Amino acid sequence: MRRSLAALPCLAPCLGLIGGVVLFPAGYMVYTSFRRISEFGVDTGPAGLGNFVAVFGRAELPRVLANTAVWVAGVVGLTLVLSLALGQFLHQRFPGRRAVRLALVVPWAASVVMTSTVFVYGLDPFYGIITHALVDVGLADPGTGPLKTPLSAFLWAMGVGVFVSVPFTTYVVLAGLATIPRDILEAATMDGAGRLAAYRSVVFPMLRPALAVAAIINVINVFNSLPILRTMTGALPGYDADTTTSLTFKLIQADRQVDTASALSVVNFLVIAAVIAGYLRVARPMRED
Amino acid sequence: MRLRRLLRASAAVLVLVAAACGGGSGGGxxxxxxxxxxxxxxxxxxxxxxxxxxxxxxxxxxxxxxxxxxxxxxxxxxxxxxxxxxxxxxxxxxxxxxxxxxxxxxxxxxxxxxxxxxxxxxxxxxxxxxxxxxxxxxxxSTRTLFYNRDLFARAGIAAPPKTWADLLADGKKISALGGGVYGYGMPLGREEAQAETSIWTFGAGGDWVRDGKITVDTPENLAGVRQLQTMVRENATQPDPGATNRTPLLNVFIQGKLGMIEGLVVTPGQIRAKNPALRWGTAPIPTRDGRPVTLGxxxxxxxxxxxxxxxxxxxxxxxxxxxxxxxxxxxxxxxxxxxxxxxxxxxxxxxxxxxxxxxxxxxKFYPSTNTAWSATQGAIQSLIGQVAQGKEPAAVLAEIQRRADDASR
Missing domain, CATH: 3.40.190.10 (Periplasmic binding protein-like II)
Incomplete structure (x- = not known):
């Protein structure tokens, strides 16, 4: 106990930071969700559950919730599968491996807004280079861009989501692969395990903790991701290509409802907490067996 | 990992410091x-x-x-x-x-x-x-119709349109030229959908306010929005107007690929800067019966x-x-x-x-002195583009009206 107290002065800056940057804003958000806030943030009194009623009364909510589920499951799932394959490939020795590994960092290092904007220009109906290619090979009609209809825009945005999530995940997988001792694999081979069998019963189980970390971080990141959708589907009318996060933003920007947006953020927070709790319970990724 | 954490922590501290130092309405x-x-x-x-x-x-x-x-x-x-x-x-x-x-x-x-x-x-x-x-x-600022003289000549159009009927016919003629050229540029994307919408509703004699109350769902406004949908249905506009923002579309006009677009008082300067070779003209905005009106x-x-x-x-x-x-x-x-x-x-x-x-x-101006207008404008920006995607105009206007009423309370 005394030792912990002695550590307090050293921890104080960190605790202060966590309190100031994480806890206070989160608490303030919960507080705001029960207040009536004017368009410019002037508090005009308690709202009770009014803001939550407003959130659940919105006609587009079912579609947006479904979109959110597809968005998170789709982007994270595809990212994990691709990263497992890519990690396996980059774990092999081959000439130029260092260069390939470095190149993988690029989508991660670049700003997400910039990456999305590059795609927005590429997919423009009039001068987009990707649109041109799609038209030339007969996959799209001239004059219309893939970002102009909700479904196709949403799928493209998911693609960009995967594109920017794969590097980090691959590096986590690579780190996990590096911790697997060679002799265990050799022992498996000696016991007659083929490549697939060795992967399924030796490599994959040992990757579980690394994958768990990657999955949780990705779920949080992807769930909260605004820039991709804001940049790529922001010009679309209606809410057919929105997740709860981009809907929160539209509530503030278009409908000027800071209070309703706070309520939706609180709902968002509860949903993500539930998703992660569920994941930890069902997949039990941290178990050691 | 520790380095990253350190970097992240110092970044956070920087943000805090910047936030503390920035802003404030001056000292003395x-x-x-x-x-x-x-x-x-x-x-x-x-x-x-x-x-x-x-x-x-x-x-x-x-x-x-x-x-x-x-x-x-x-x-x-x-x-x-x-x-x-x-x-x-x-x-x-x-x-x-x-x-x-x-x-x-x-x-x-x-x-x-x-x-x-x-x-x-x-x-x-x-x-x-x-x-x-x-x-x-x-x-x-007010708006006028900007048109491309070369495309008008190619489509055999002698004079700029005065009524919606002329506009529809001319738009179809120019779109029929093909080759990535379209008749009327209609930006109903989020950026400034309220402006394009107002041009059509004002053109039908509609208004956004009556006796201090926001009026979206009126017969005149409905007529304007229906006509806008007709323009899209009959291919007189560029594809997907519902998702097209104004600034990029104005650039397409400046590049010479649109027959007509509503422009502002600053548009001629932009044309001079970006594509001085464009042969353009400007005319009053076409309305239902040719009676002059513009968005101010x-x-x-x-x-x-x-x-x-x-x-x-x-x-x-x-x-x-x-x-x-x-x-x-x-x-x-x-x-x-x-x-x-x-x-x-x-x-x-x-x-x-x-x-x-x-x-x-x-x-005619936006009713910007009405305190419910900014929420109404936001609702128009979010929703009106659905009309171009085929949604029933009356339903869309009713939804915008509902949000305007919510904001008036």
Whole structure:
């Protein structure tokens, strides 16, 4: 106990930071969700559950919730599968491996807004280079861009989501692969395990903790991701290509409802907490067996 | 990993420090902040020069300038006001919601009688609520139809359209030319859908307000929106108007790939800068029966009360902005229509303004003095594009009306 107290002065800056940057804003958000806030943030009194009623009364909510589920499951799932394959490939020795590994960092290092904007220009109906290619090979009609209809825009945005999530995940997988001792694999081979069998019963189980970390971080990141959708589907009318996060933003920007947006953020927070709790319970990724 | 954590922690500290140091409406008396949107590349140099002359003429006064893009300025203002860091003087389109929250000085508290009486009466009436003036009209703009003379010639169109029937026929003729060329550029994307929508509803004789109440779901507005949908259905427009923003589409017109588009008083300058070879013309906006109407927009200057200590400096600065020579230079720099009597007098005969000044008497404005308008505008921006995607116009207007009613409560 005394030792912990002695550590307090050293921890104080960190605790202060966590309190100031994480806890206070989160608490303030919960507080705001029960207040009536004017368009410019002037508090005009308690709202009770009014803001939550407003959130659940919105006609587009079912579609947006479904979109959110597809968005998170789709982007994270595809990212994990691709990263497992890519990690396996980059774990092999081959000439130029260092260069390939470095190149993988690029989508991660670049700003997400910039990456999305590059795609927005590429997919423009009039001068987009990707649109041109799609038209030339007969996959799209001239004059219309893939970002102009909700479904196709949403799928493209998911693609960009995967594109920017794969590097980090691959590096986590690579780190996990590096911790697997060679002799265990050799022992498996000696016991007659083929490549697939060795992967399924030796490599994959040992990757579980690394994958768990990657999955949780990705779920949080992807769930909260605004820039991709804001940049790529922001010009679309209606809410057919929105997740709860981009809907929160539209509530503030278009409908000027800071209070309703706070309520939706609180709902968002509860949903993500539930998703992660569920994941930890069902997949039990941290178990050691 | 530890390095990353360290980096992240130091980044967070930097943000905190920056937040603590930034903002604030200045230190001592005589220090004021000015927040303006960027109309063009000339905006910042203009204000910088004006401020340095103001500071020389008024020793002890300091004006801190902040320039923001139109995309961001609403968010910046909202964040600043929420944080108790409102600028002392703000240049933006709508002021009613600030006045409703009792954040603004009355106009007569921060300007001399001479400045107030020099404002044109029509604009001045649009700058107050219930007879009390809260804002200063700074610049105005109207829209006209811009058309591509080469495409008109190729499609065999002799004169620009006057009615919706002409517009529909001409749009179809130009779209039929093919080769990536389209008739009428219709930007119903989020950026400024309320402007394009207003052009159609005004063209049908509609209006957004009646007896102080926001009226979206009316027979006239419905007629306008139906016609807009007809234009899309019959391929007189570019594909997917519902998801097309104004700025990129205006560039497509400037590149010569659109027959027609509604442009602003600043559009000719953009054409000269980006594609001087374009052969274009401009004509009044076509309406249902050819009766002239246009969308007028006025931007305003307004002064925030804050702690009330800067009133004297703010007043001096507002008068300085509206000083005849300073004001005319500003309007000339940005290429807009003046809102003062002396400014209009100084600029009559300016050929660049002639087409637009002619439309001013027929201009209808957004009901920006109605406190529910900004939410209504947001709803139009979010929803109206669905009409172009085939959704029933009556249903869309009803939904926008519902949100306007919510905001009026």
């Amino acid at each position: 008396t005589g220090d004021i902040t000015l927040l303006v949107p960027s109309y063009s590349d000339h905006t910042k140099p203009y204000w910088t020069d004006l401020i340095s002359r103001f500071e020389r003429a008024n020793p002890g006064s300091h004006v801190r300038l902040e320039v923001q893009s139109w995309d961001d300025i609403n968010d910046v203002v909202r964040t600043r006001v929420q944080g108790g860091q409102a600028p002392d003087i703000l240049n933006i389109d709508a002021f009613a919601a600030f006045a409703k929250d009792d954040l603004l000085y009355r106009a007569d508290e921060v300007a001399s009688p001479a400045t107030l009486t020099d404002l044109q009466d029509g604009f001045r009436a649009n700058a107050g609520i219930d007879g009390t003036q809260y804002a200063f009209p700074l610049i105005a 927009v006025a931007d305003h200057l307004m002064a925030f009360r804050n702690d009330g200590s800067q009133q004297a400096t703010v007043r001096k600065f507002v008068d300085f902005v509206y000083d005849r020579d300073n004001y005319v230079r500003f309007v000339r720099t940005e290429g807009f229509i003046p809102t003062t009597k002396s400014g209009a007098g100084a600029m009559t005969g300016d050929p660049r303004l002639a087409d637009f000044l002619a439309t001013l008497p027929n201009a």
